[in-house]
Amino acid sequence: MTAGIPASENPVTHVARMPARAAGFAPWPEWSAPEVVAACTAAGVGNPWRHQVEAACLAHAGRHVVISTGTASGKSLAYQLPVLSGLARDAKTTALYLAPTKALGADQLRSVSTLDIPGVRAAAFDGDTPVTERDWVRAHANWVFSNPDMLHRGILSAHSRWAQFFRGLRYVVVDECHSYRGVFGSHVALLLRRLRRVAQYYGASPVFVLASATTAAPAEFASRLTGLPCSAVTEDASPRGARTIALWEPPLIEALSGENGAPVRRPAGAEAARILTELVVEGARSLAFVRSRRSAELTALGARRLLSEVDPSLTETVAAYRSGFLPEERRELEQALLSGRLLGVATTNALELGVDIAGLDAVVLAGYPGTLASFWQQSGRAGRSGDEALVVFVARDDPLDTYLVHHPQALLERPVETAVLDPANPYVLGPQLACAVAELPLTEPELAAFGGPAARAVLAELAEQKLLRRRTSGWYWTSRDRPHAEVGIRGSGGDQIAVVEADSGRMLGTVDPGSACFAVHPGAVYLHQGSSYVVDELDLETELALVHAEDPDWNTSPREIVDITVLSTERQCHHNGVTVSLGEVAVTSQVVGYLRRRPSGEVLDHTALDLPEQRLQTRAVWYTVSAELLESPTGSGHSVGTGARVAGAEGPGATAQAGEPAGAAAHPVRAGNSRPAADEAAGEPTGTEARRAGTEMHPVGTEAHPAGNEARPAEAEAHPVKTETHPSEIETHPAGTEARPAETETHPAGTEAHRVKTEMHSGGAEVLPAEAEAHRAETRMRPVGTEAGIPVGTGIAGRAPGGAGLIPARVPGALHAAEHAAIGLLPLFATCDRWDIGGVSTAWHEDTGEATVFVHDGHPGGAGFADRGYAAIVPWLAATREAIVSCECPAGCPSCVQSPKCGNGNDPLDKAGAVAVLGTVLGALRQHGEKCGHGGT
Numbered sequence: 001m002t003a004g005i006p007a008s009e010n011p012v013t014h015v016a017r018m019p020a021r022a023a024g025f026a027p028w029p030e031w032s033a034p035e036v037v038a039a040c041t042a043a044g045v046g047n048p049w050r051h052q053v054e055a056a057c058l059a060h061a062g063r064h065v066v067i068s069t070g071t072a073s074g075k076s077l078a079y080q081l082p083v084l085s086g087l088a089r090d091a092k093t094t095a096l097y098l099a100p101t102k103a104l105g106a107d108q109l110r111s112v113s114t115l116d117i118p119g120v121r122a123a124a125f126d127g128d129t130p131v132t133e134r135d136w137v138r139a140h141a142n143w144v145f146s147n148p149d150m151l152h153r154g155i156l157s158a159h160s161r162w163a164q165f166f167r168g169l170r171y172v173v174v175d176e177c178h179s180y181r182g183v184f185g186s187h188v189a190l191l192l193r194r195l196r197r198v199a200q201y202y203g204a205s206p207v208f209v210l211a212s213a214t215t216a217a218p219a220e221f222a223s224r225l226t227g228l229p230c231s232a233v234t235e236d237a238s239p240r241g242a243r244t245i246a247l248w249e250p251p252l253i254e255a256l257s258g259e260n261g262a263p264v265r266r267p268a269g270a271e272a273a274r275i276l277t278e279l280v281v282e283g284a285r286s287l288a289f290v291r292s293r294r295s296a297e298l299t300a301l302g303a304r305r306l307l308s309e310v311d312p313s314l315t316e317t318v319a320a321y322r323s324g325f326l327p328e329e330r331r332e333l334e335q336a337l338l339s340g341r342l343l344g345v346a347t348t349n350a351l352e353l354g355v356d357i358a359g360l361d362a363v364v365l366a367g368y369p370g371t372l373a374s375f376w377q378q379s380g381r382a383g384r385s386g387d388e389a390l391v392v393f394v395a396r397d398d399p400l401d402t403y404l405v406h407h408p409q410a411l412l413e414r415p416v417e418t419a420v421l422d423p424a425n426p427y428v429l430g431p432q433l434a435c436a437v438a439e440l441p442l443t444e445p446e447l448a449a450f451g452g453p454a455a456r457a458v459l460a461e462l463a464e465q466k467l468l469r470r471r472t473s474g475w476y477w478t479s480r481d482r483p484h485a486e487v488g489i490r491g492s493g494g495d496q497i498a499v500v501e502a503d504s505g506r507m508l509g510t511v512d513p514g515s516a517c518f519a520v521h522p523g524a525v526y527l528h529q530g531s532s533y534v535v536d537e538l539d540l541e542t543e544l545a546l547v548h549a550e551d552p553d554w555n556t557s558p559r560e561i562v563d564i565t566v567l568s569t570e571r572q573c574h575h576n577g578v579t580v581s582l583g584e585v586a587v588t589s590q591v592v593g594y595l596r597r598r599p600s601g602e603v604l605d606h607t608a609l610d611l612p613e614q615r616l617q618t619r620a621v622w623y624t625v626s627a628e629l630l631e632s633p634t635g636s637g638h639s640v641g642t643g644a645r646v647a648g649a650e651g652p653g654a655t656a657q658a659g660e661p662a663g664a665a666a667h668p669v670r671a672g673n674s675r676p677a678a679d680e681a682a683g684e685p686t687g688t689e690a691r692r693a694g695t696e697m698h699p700v701g702t703e704a705h706p707a708g709n710e711a712r713p714a715e716a717e718a719h720p721v722k723t724e725t726h727p728s729e730i731e732t733h734p735a736g737t738e739a740r741p742a743e744t745e746t747h748p749a750g751t752e753a754h755r756v757k758t759e760m761h762s763g764g765a766e767v768l769p770a771e772a773e774a775h776r777a778e779t780r781m782r783p784v785g786t787e788a789g790i791p792v793g794t795g796i797a798g799r800a801p802g803g804a805g806l807i808p809a810r811v812p813g814a815l816h817a818a819e820h821a822a823i824g825l826l827p828l829f830a831t832c833d834r835w836d837i838g839g840v841s842t843a844w845h846e847d848t849g850e851a852t853v854f855v856h857d858g859h860p861g862g863a864g865f866a867d868r869g870y871a872a873i874v875p876w877l878a879a880t881r882e883a884i885v886s887c888e889c890p891a892g893c894p895s896c897v898q899s900p901k902c903g904n905g906n907d908p909l910d911k912a913g914a915v916a917v918l919g920t921v922l923g924a925l926r927q928h929g930e931k932c933g934h935g936g937t
């Protein structure tokens with residue numbers, strides 16, 4: 001695969017081999033219904049694997065259980081066996097199956113229906129179920145396949161029509177439960193509590209059977225999600241072929257320079273196309289996972305083009321995942337791959353779930369899929385018993401990907417993360433409690449399931465709003481209208497902005513109101529099911545965005561101004577000049593214009609916009625560094641380029657910063673992003689989504705924004721996020737696309753970027769104890785000290801930390817760069833997408849009185865990400881610093897400190913300064929025994 005690549009450009013940073021595993025069997029449990037065993041055997045499952053039997057027996061015995069094993073390990077049988085046996089034995093028994101996507105639900109329904117067990121009447125009840133069939137399902141189906149959205153709007157809201165179904169409810173299956181994270185996860189957690197309450201009302205207390213990709217602490221997570229004590233089955237006894245995993249960092253392209261003259265790497269999608277070509281030529285059946293549908297098309301196209309040069313007869317063996325796969329199309333694809341008619345398929349993560357493809361020869365992942373669970377789920381598609389399989393992880397231009405290819409242990413040896421959710425978020429609790437009370441009056445003893453005191457406070461507020469009434473016996477819904485339609489469980493709630501095609505009147509999707517100015521501002525490019533639209537008008541009052549179909553060869557990225565205010569500080573620790581805090585903040589932002597950029601990164605123009613200010617009240621983690629510590633020399637006596645100028649530091653903004661440090665406070669640097677960043681697969685069935693890519697017109701740079709369009713480094717297109725918010729289950733794609741940061745335009749700062757290299761010194765690059773090992777690993781892979789001009793191995797464990805040695809003019813760029821990278825790395829600790837979070841950095845903040853870097857949740861009320869950041873502050877910032885140091889670029893590029901969505905055009909950014917600041921902050925935290933946080937995952 002690396003044939004033809006000069007040794008000096010070898011993109012492979014690490015190779016690992018995972019041994020084969022033999023199957024472990026267990027006998028069919030004696031309680032299994034013979035007809036179920038017969039049907040499974042006929043379907044090819046002769047003997048169940050041990051973990052299947054273990055989980056099935058727990059469920060049968062009435063214990064809530066989560067099965068958390070690898071890809072294609074037969075998790076379905078673990079719940080099918082007890083459920084089907086129960087249904088076959090007792091005519092009154094019923095079961096509910098919930099999937100995060102309609103497609104997965106349809107797949108599972110098909111698999112159950114194929115077994116054709118007498119007495120089992122399985123049926124779907126989702127947005128696609130025709131109204132004429134719904135009555136039949138309610139009256140006759142004994143296994144209902146649905147999704148959380150439909151449970152919320154279509155089942156619980158009208159539970160009396162489901163009385164018979166609820167009376168017999170013995171099992172609730174929650175499939176792919178690890179996808180219930182963030183705000184969506186918090187909603188689903190409360191939704192399941194509502195389900196339990198309603199079931200109880202009809203006299204049922206169902207057993208919950210959850211299936212999950214491998215995650216850390218699955219029992220804990222399942223218990224948090226259901227509110228019930230759950231056992232976990234994690235010993236995977238399915239057979240697996242041996243796999244070789246290669247980590248691949250695309251080389252820098254000499255001839256191209258990006259934003260501010262930064263170097264540019266070969267796009268991961270193009271690299272994946274090349275690898276896929278090689279694999280197809282070798283006759284290997286392969287899947288390439290990319291981050292967006294457009295990228296899937298481009299990758300398949302690229303591979304076909306390359307194949308036409310090598311062996312034209314092979315071009316037809318490569319296909320792209322097409323949007324909106326129907327179950328039959330999935331089956332066709334599975335068959336085509338199985339039979340060898342197709343050898344290579346480029347796909348989004350929509351094929352991660354609900355597809356029975358395993359035992360492939362190779363899987364290519366272009367870009368980190370966001371979570372380790374997804375990484376293993378996708379790479380698990382490769383591996384045939386008896387044969388070697390290959391997994392290639394290709395890094396995108398992104399700090400997290402850079403970190404991972406240089407720290408293989410973080411990818412290959414870390415326990416899979418626990419999904420983060422926060423059912424106590426008042427923004428989620430409020431609407432959920434309103435629905436709960438509207439379903440059935442809520443009594444005092446029931447409060448505990450909804451968070452006790454937090455629920456009480458929210459109920460008091462709802463009572464004040466006259467939505468419900470408090471009586472001695474509990475809380476009662478007063479309105480005749482049900483609140484359900486107003487509550488979007490995949491977003492932050494509130495009235496959604498409808499995105500409508502003006503000509504046809506067709507509703508394409510909905511956008512969260514908080515994201516509308518970013519996602520569907522006038523002029524924005526809006527993607528829906530792979531098609532492109534341009535927004536003509538956004539009317540926030542009538543909650544309408546009018547669009548027309550157009551596929552321009554440019555993307556849009558909004559620019560915004562932003563401010564952040566600390567509302568309360570909940571936790572705080574001080575460490576000699578460094579303070580780390582966790583609390584509530586108000587982020588105000590205003591989209592003031594947008595850039596049109598070509599996919600190459602070339603900026604066409606800037607258009608001003610007049611849109612209202614948005615306010616986001618959420619949670620943030622922030623750290624401050626005293627001026628003394630920033631300026632004082634490093635512990636080793638070296639200064640970090642005192643007097644050095646960073647790229648962009650001479651721009652207008654930087655000059656203002658340099659001259660008036662206090663002025664920086666008025667113009668904080670906004671970084672980050674946000675929004676319900678459900679995986680593409682998660683949003684597959686329906687959904688809306690939006691992304692912000694923010695920007696700021698103020699001197700100091702900005703990164704993203706709550707939900708925005710943004711430049712996606714490798715694919716030059718927006719990263720799809722979806723939210724399921726509408727009963728009709730319309731699927732939408734992230735509004736907006738945006739250019740890749742790899743700008744081809746020449747930037748005056750580009751020349752400066754190289755100057756910085758010679759001015760960097762070792763100071764601030766102190767290596768902290770826990771990082772020493774990482775450094776050693778890194779040293780093995782690349783000669784340290786030749787990268788980025790930043791020597792990295794100078795630290796001494798336990799030494800008193802020094803200052804950052806920065807002159808005031810460098811502080812904004814250093815903090816800005818540290819913030820960009822920190823946002824990129826938080827997903828490693830908080831199971832969020834970098835789009836779920838945002839950030840602001842400033843050389844002086846009026847609430848803290850010091851240089852401050854904020855990283856905040858992008859959802860109202862927070863989704864638990866900032867809390868994870870606080871808990872894992874030391875490993876998080878250490879990884880951030882490592883990611884920057886690992887990148888060989890001289891002065892900052894998208895692989896380390898540049899953000900694709902930086903509103904300020906990544907200016908100023910001071911890579912060496914960021915390393916110095918992070919080294920100093922870590923030094924202070926470590927010196928005080930890491931009392932802040934708990935050390936992370």
Ligand SMILES: Nc1ncnc2c1ncn2[C@@H]1O[C@H](COP(=O)(O)OP(=O)(O)OP(=O)(O)O)[C@@H](O)[C@H]1O
Binds near residue numbers: 071073075076
């Ligand atoms: N005991 C078994 N023996 C042989 N094949 C089995 C056994 N159990 C399941 N299978 C087969 O393994 C394949 C994968 O099963 P299934 O889809 O249930 O796995 P999964 O763990 O849910 O997969 P995913 O990781 O995609 O969610 C199916 O084709 C199924 O028929």
